[in-house]
Amino acid sequence: MSTATATIEIAPTPVPIVETVSCYICDNEIPKDEAIEFDGHYLCSDCHDDETFTCERCGERDWNDNNAGDGDTPLCESCYDGSYTRCNDCDCIIHNDEVYYLDDEDEYGYCAYCFDRNKDKRYIHDYGYKPVPIFHGDPRGNRYFGVELEIDEGGTNNENAHDLLRIVNKDIEDNIYIKRDGSLHDGFEIVTHPMTLDYHMHDLDWEQLTERALDMGYKSHKTQTSGLHIHVNRTAFTDDYIMQDNCISRVLFIVERFWQELLRFSRRTESQIRQWAQRYGFKSDPCDILDTAKKSGYNRYTCVNITNTTTIEFRIFRGTLKANTIIATLQMVDYICNVAYSFCNENIEKLSWCDFVEGIDANKYPELIRYMKERRLYVNEIIETEEDD
DSSP states (O other), rough: OOOOOOOOOOOOOOOOOEEEOTTTOOOEEEEEOEEETTEEEEOOOOHHHHHHEEEETTTEEEGGOOOOOSSSSSHHHHHHHHEEEETTTOOEEEEEGGOOOOSOOOOOOHHHHHHHHHOOOSSSSOOOOOOOOOSSHHHHHHHOOEEEEEBBBSOOHHHHHHHHHHHHHHSTSEEEEEEEETSSSSSEEEEEEEEEEHHHTSOOOHHHHHHHHHHHBBOOOOSSSSSSEEEGGGGTTOOOOOHHHHHHHHHHHHHHHHHHHHHHHHTTOOHHHHHOOOOOOOOOHHHHHHHHHHOOOTTBBBBBOSSSSEEEEEEEEEEEOOOHHHHHHHHHHHHHHHHHSSSHHHHHHTHHHHHHTTOOOTOOOHHHHHHHHHTTOBTBBOOOOEEEO
C-alpha cells in the first residue's frame, strides 16, 4: 500500500524595501533613515562631519566655507563680526574682550602674546623724542640736512606710521622716525636723520614715501597746520664759533633781503608766517640781524631758528607731499648756505635777487630751477605747475 506525501510550499520572506538617497557631497547611496538633513540636502555622516562646522559661540551649524573663524575657533560670520577680531601680528582669533592695543588711537589689536612682544614697538614717539643721530651720505661732505615734515588729517595711527617707516628704512628708524606734534589736528611729524643733500636726492625714496602718505589720506600743503622744517648743522660753516656766527648772520641777511621772493617760494600765507616763522626784520648789516635774532623773544618760532646748539632750522616753508618740492626746498637751503659761506659781508650786501638767481647751478639744482620757474621766481621764466598736496 503506497502512501502519498504532501508537499508544502513555503512562500519566501519578502525583502523589505529600503529607501535610499544620494549624499549631496560624495554622491554615495545611503539609507534615508541614516542620512542627515542639512541646509535642504542629505549628507552621509562622514561628509556632514567633514564639510560642516558648529559655531563655538552660538552653536549653529554651517558649511566650512562660511567659517569666519579658524580650525581652533570656528565661528559663523554673525558671531565673528559681533564679538571677535584677529591679531594684527599672528592672525589668531581673539574675543573683543581680550584685545590689546599699542595706544589709544590704534585701530589694530593684538593677542596677549603679540602685544607683550610688540609693546615696546610704538612707532609714533612723543614730541620730545630725540634718538642718537645717524649720519647718512658721503663722509667727506660736511653739510647735513635733517627734515621735519608735518602731515595731518590722516590719523595719529600707529599702523600708518609703521607702514611709512617700512618704505624707507632698512632697519627700523635708521633713515626716518615719527613723532607726535601738538600743532597738528590728526597726524604726525616725519623726521629724518641728518643726511647729505645727495643722499636726500638719490637714496631716500621721498617719492614713494609721499605717495603712500597721500594714499592714506594725509595732507600737508592743503592744511593750515603743517610745515616743512629743515635743520642744517652749524659745523657745515666751520668749526670756529665766530666764523659760524658770521656765516649764520649772512644766512639771516639773505632771508630778510629776499623776504618777498622767499615767502612766495615757501607757499606760506602771511598769517602762517606770523604764527610759525616770524621774521627778524631787515637791516643793512648782517651782524645787526644776527644780534636782533639772539635777543629775539620769538624763540624758535622764527623764519630761521638759531636757538639750537648744533643746528640752525629753516622754518619758513609750508608742508608738502610733493617729493619734487621737498627736494627743491632742500636745494634752496643748500644754495643759501653756499652763498652765505662763500660771500663776505661787503659782497652779500650788494647782492640783488637777479644776481642771487643767476648763481644757481642748473646741473646741481635741477629741481630748484624747475620749482622757481613754477613759482615765477626765475628771471621771469614761467612753466605750468600742479598744486601741492
